[in-house]
Amino acid sequence: MDASKLSRPVLEELSSIVGKEHVLTSDEDRLCYAYDGQRVEHVPDAVVRPIDAGQIAGVLKLANEERFAVVPRGGGTGLSGGSVAVGGGVVLDLTRMDRIIEIDPANLHAVCEPGVITADLASQAQAHNLLYPPDPGSVKVSTIGGNVAENAGGLRAIKYGVTRNYLMQVRAVSPTGEPFTSGAKTRKCVAGYDLASLMCGSEGTLGVLTEITVRLVPMPRARRSLTAAFDSASAAGEAVSNIMAAGLTPATLEIIDNFTLRTIEDFAHLGLPVNAGALILAEFDGLSQCAVDEEAETARRVLAQSGAQEIREAHDEAQRDRIWEARRVALAALSRAKPTSILEDVTVPLPNLSAMIDRVERIAAENSLSIGTFGHAGDGNLHPTILTDERDQNEMPRVERAIAQLFEAALELGGTVSGEHGIGFAKAAFLAREVGETSVEIMRRIKRSLDPNGILNPGKFL
Amino acid sequence: MTKLDEAAASCMKCGFCKAACPVFFGEETDSPRAKVRLARAVARGELELTAGVRRRMERCLNCWACTVECPSGVEPNKIALAMRSAYVERDGLPFLEGLIFRVGLRRPRLAAWGLKAVGLAESVSAIRLQGNPLRRLLPVLGMRRDKDLPQLGRRTLTSRLPERIEPLGEIRSEVLYFPGCAANFIYPEVGLAAVSVLRKLGALVVLPHELVCCSTPVFNSGDIEGARELAARNIEIIRAAKPDLIVTSCGSCGLTIKREWSEVLGIREADELAAKVVDISQFVARYADAVVTDGEVGILCGGPNGVLGESAKVTYHDSCHLRRGMGVYKEPRELLRAILGNRFVEMEQADRCCGGGGTFSIHHPELSQEVAEVKMRCLAESKAQLVAAGCLACVMQLTDSIVHRKMPQRAIHFVEIIDRALRPVE
Numbered sequence: 001m002d003a004s005k006l007s008r009p010v011l012e013e014l015s016s017i018v019g020k021e022h023v024l025t026s027d028e029d030r031l032c033y034a035y036d037g038q039r040v041e042h043v044p045d046a047v048v049r050p051i052d053a054g055q056i057a058g059v060l061k062l063a064n065e066e067r068f069a070v071v072p073r074g075g076g077t078g079l080s081g082g083s084v085a086v087g088g089g090v091v092l093d094l095t096r097m098d099r100i101i102e103i104d105p106a107n108l109h110a111v112c113e114p115g116v117i118t119a120d121l122a123s124q125a126q127a128h129n130l131l132y133p134p135d136p137g138s139v140k141v142s143t144i145g146g147n148v149a150e151n152a153g154g155l156r157a158i159k160y161g162v163t164r165n166y167l168m169q170v171r172a173v174s175p176t177g178e179p180f181t182s183g184a185k186t187r188k189c190v191a192g193y194d195l196a197s198l199m200c201g202s203e204g205t206l207g208v209l210t211e212i213t214v215r216l217v218p219m220p221r222a223r224r225s226l227t228a229a230f231d232s233a234s235a236a237g238e239a240v241s242n243i244m245a246a247g248l249t250p251a252t253l254e255i256i257d258n259f260t261l262r263t264i265e266d267f268a269h270l271g272l273p274v275n276a277g278a279l280i281l282a283e284f285d286g287l288s289q290c291a292v293d294e295e296a297e298t299a300r301r302v303l304a305q306s307g308a309q310e311i312r313e314a315h316d317e318a319q320r321d322r323i324w325e326a327r328r329v330a331l332a333a334l335s336r337a338k339p340t341s342i343l344e345d346v347t348v349p350l351p352n353l354s355a356m357i358d359r360v361e362r363i364a365a366e367n368s369l370s371i372g373t374f375g376h377a378g379d380g381n382l383h384p385t386i387l388t389d390e391r392d393q394n395e396m397p398r399v400e401r402a403i404a405q406l407f408e409a410a411l412e413l414g415g416t417v418s419g420e421h422g423i424g425f426a427k428a429a430f431l432a433r434e435v436g437e438t439s440v441e442i443m444r445r446i447k448r449s450l451d452p453n454g455i456l457n458p459g460k461f462l
Numbered sequence: 463m464t465k466l467d468e469a470a471a472s473c474m475k476c477g478f479c480k481a482a483c484p485v486f487f488g489e490e491t492d493s494p495r496a497k498v499r500l501a502r503a504v505a506r507g508e509l510e511l512t513a514g515v516r517r518r519m520e521r522c523l524n525c526w527a528c529t530v531e532c533p534s535g536v537e538p539n540k541i542a543l544a545m546r547s548a549y550v551e552r553d554g555l556p557f558l559e560g561l562i563f564r565v566g567l568r569r570p571r572l573a574a575w576g577l578k579a580v581g582l583a584e585s586v587s588a589i590r591l592q593g594n595p596l597r598r599l600l601p602v603l604g605m606r607r608d609k610d611l612p613q614l615g616r617r618t619l620t621s622r623l624p625e626r627i628e629p630l631g632e633i634r635s636e637v638l639y640f641p642g643c644a645a646n647f648i649y650p651e652v653g654l655a656a657v658s659v660l661r662k663l664g665a666l667v668v669l670p671h672e673l674v675c676c677s678t679p680v681f682n683s684g685d686i687e688g689a690r691e692l693a694a695r696n697i698e699i700i701r702a703a704k705p706d707l708i709v710t711s712c713g714s715c716g717l718t719i720k721r722e723w724s725e726v727l728g729i730r731e732a733d734e735l736a737a738k739v740v741d742i743s744q745f746v747a748r749y750a751d752a753v754v755t756d757g758e759v760g761i762l763c764g765g766p767n768g769v770l771g772e773s774a775k776v777t778y779h780d781s782c783h784l785r786r787g788m789g790v791y792k793e794p795r796e797l798l799r800a801i802l803g804n805r806f807v808e809m810e811q812a813d814r815c816c817g818g819g820g821t822f823s824i825h826h827p828e829l830s831q832e833v834a835e836v837k838m839r840c841l842a843e844s845k846a847q848l849v850a851a852g853c854l855a856c857v858m859q860l861t862d863s864i865v866h867r868k869m870p871q872r873a874i875h876f877v878e879i880i881d882r883a884l885r886p887v888e
Contacts, residue, residue, distance in 0.1 A: 001503075001508055001509065024491075026514050027509060027512070027514070028491065028500060028509065028512065028514040028515055028518060029491050029514075031499060031500065031503055031508070031509070032490045032491045032493075032496040032499060032500065033490055034499075035475050035499065036475065037474065037475055037476050037477060038475075049489075075477055075480070076477060076490060077476060077477040093490070095488040095489075096488060098488065115488070117481075119481075138476065138477065138478070140478065140481040141476075141477045141478060141480045141481045142477075329533075331533055332533030332534070335472070335474055335533050335534045336472070336533070336534055336535045339471045339472050340471075340472075340474070341474060341534075389471075391471070
């Protein structure tokens with residue numbers, strides 16, 4: 001392992017800003033901050049753990065003077081390398097800033113620091129009978145700061161939207177070390193450029209979040225969950241489009257393909273229809289039972305008309321858990337089947353969902369790879385998961401090719417290479433293909449104007 | 463080391479283990495996935511077996527929470543154990559641990575004498591009393607000044623009972639009771655309660671006096687060789703006794719006999735014993751049920767009012783090794799509910815580690831109490847006056863944590879409640 005490239009005076013200066021015990025420089029510590037939830041690792045030169053905006057501003061000012069990179073990090077669970085220090089530098093671990101400052105049931109908002117675990121915020125909100133809807137798969141370990149920086153999605157995005165839709169206000173520190181505020185604790189706010197929104201999904205390249213205000217919604221009081229089995233994955237994809245076209249708004253609408261179904265059944269023995277081409281899982285929720293009933297009944301009719309072989313419904317909490325257990329363990333089941341699992345994130349407009357599913361199957365066959373597909377079908381967001389072994393020299397080139405082909409397919413079908421995981425460095429090469437050179441150039445100009453020295457999270461998507 | 467790399471290879475670093483890990487308080491280095499990554503670094507030669515890696519591997523309670531949570535089937539706790547053993551293999555054991563693991567635990571009579579001497583010192587100095595000024599010496603030994611010290615040197619279980627104990631009624635089974643060190647040396651009343659319960663349910667109890675430590679604290683400290691020696695001795699004794707069942711009253715002993723002699727120590731002969739190992743709660747549930755359905759006697763009658771008072775509420779704490787290791791969590795609850803009715807209450811996070819972890823609480827007194835904080839908060843919120851557990855290491859840690867916070871609750875092994883409620887089969 002390479003030694004830290006930061007000089008002793010710089011490290012001492014960092015220590016004087018955040019305290020000696022909050023600057024980690026040992027090989028062991030640095031290695032533990034070299035990774036996130038994707039494969040590629042880069043060992044940082046130091047890890048700094050600030051406690052407030054003042055310390056963050058101090059670190060960033062020093063970084064601009066001494067020209068070292070600063071990479072903000074929350075739970076380190078990202079899937080596109082957003083918190084990995086590509087060219088070295090300092091990882092800014094924000095998890096000590098983990099206070100929930102207020103939950104206001106009158107204005108339906110919550111204010112918290114960036115290091116709060118998202119599930120903790122959600123459960124505090126729930127105590128006030130309020131819902132914080134964004135629920136990425138990592139909700140129990142990822143932080144609200146990371147969720148905002150990556151604009152995290154989740155299972156409920158189809159009805160409730162993603163993190164951006166809940167962001168009211170941020171306090172942040174600019175790349176050059178100036179604290180600023182954007183947005184307001186109001187439903188409406190058009191005061192100037194929406195810098196809060198700009199921060200959201202910026203993957204930590206434009207500022208370091210220090211305080212976040214999110215909107216909350218009333219907790220739904222009624223819900224119905226059902227599953228429908230289909231002959232083929234593309235038939236299931238059609239059914240998803242039909243449900244949405246029928247004017248229904250499920251809270252969640254998921255799809256699991258045959259390969260994934262069989263893998264889950266082998267793993268968890270849930271009595272799933274393993275011969276089905278794909279399974280759809282849907283949940284409707286709302287404030288009144290009758291509205292939910294109306295949606296669920298219409299959905300049953302649409303699913304039957306779309307060729308569902310078998311429709312099952314949960315009649316109590318235990319049955320509901322059983323239905324969602326299948327979805328919850330999908331990734332676990334897939335990732336146990338092979339040593340390495342690579343989770344992709346392609347997303348297409350709804351009418352092209354079944355075409356995308358067909359393409360995934362073809363790409364798997366062409367490259368002789370096992371790809372299990374599941375995902376948030378209702379919002380067109382699929383998670384084709386390639387099962388492989390990263391130590392297998394023969395297979396890895398085919399894996400790389402398949403990933404590229406998946407991206408191609410998503411773009412050809414009018415979609416995006418990433419619905420919710422972010423670009424980071426893993427997909428940087430595809431950004432221009434998706435948004436065009438001009439768009440990337442505008443992004444670069446924004447980045448340069450805010451961060452002239454390229455301090456914050458360099459090497460990500462631009 | 464190749465095996466270690468293989469064991470760690472499936473880790474996709476999703477970080478889900480962090481939500482489960484009781485020693486993770488935000489610093490990535492303390493997370494299970496970090497331990498897996500560091501082990502991999504050593505296995506691949508990216509890092510040496512440094513003191514820094516060792517320190518991190520020792521900050522693990524072996525509570526299995528990460529292993530249960532891991533989507534990819536990685537076992538970070540086992541990886542940490544393997545790493546600890548690599549250090550012991552290279553550096554040997556510290557003097558005191560060597561003396562205990564390699565000498566004391568192999569000779570139960572010698573251990574009893576040693577504990578008598580310590581117990582005598584305890585009595586003469588009255589150091590168990592919280593106000594005693596001599597307690598200022600405890601921090602020198604690495605203990606908290608207010609540490610709850612159990613009375614050592616009491617008459618051991620094996621010195622109170624013969625090696626074969628007839629059942630109270632007709633013989634329904636022949637079982638070997640494996641009391642473990644705590645129920646033999648420190649809390650013999652729990653061992654007596656377990657034997658009493660077994661006898662009431664028609665078991666002829668074999669209690670070999672030569673049984674030694676199950677080896678849990680020994681391999682937990684990385685001494686695989688010392689642990690193998692203990693396991694081999696126990697296996698020889700158990701085999702000679704040819705019991706129908708091996709009954710344990712400690713989650714760690716039970717798990718170690720059932721799985722770890724084979725899985726951690728690599729002793730394949732232990733596999734044949736695995737199917738015979740049952741926790742005392744499983745034994746009671748099995749035999750008490752049979753009796754009740756046969757309509758012979760309703761045995762779960764009476765009540766433990768003698769110790770508890772009419773209205774005291776009781777909650778249950780899952781020992782990690784009992785729940786996640788042996789998969790036992792229903793039976794103790796069902797029994798307590800049957801005995802106590804609505805006086806049995808569940809606490810939040812009942813399955814979260816209490817922070818004891820055997821010798822962990824001695825090596826990391828502060829961290830151990832940080833872990834215990836959640837448990838104590840949930841205990842207080844449960845409104846229970848008594849917390850029952852199925853492992854004496856937990857009872858010891860819970861008691862110490864309660865004393866440390868000057869809380870009014872008490873911790874007890876559930877078998878004592880069962881014994882008081884159980885009428886012999888007639």
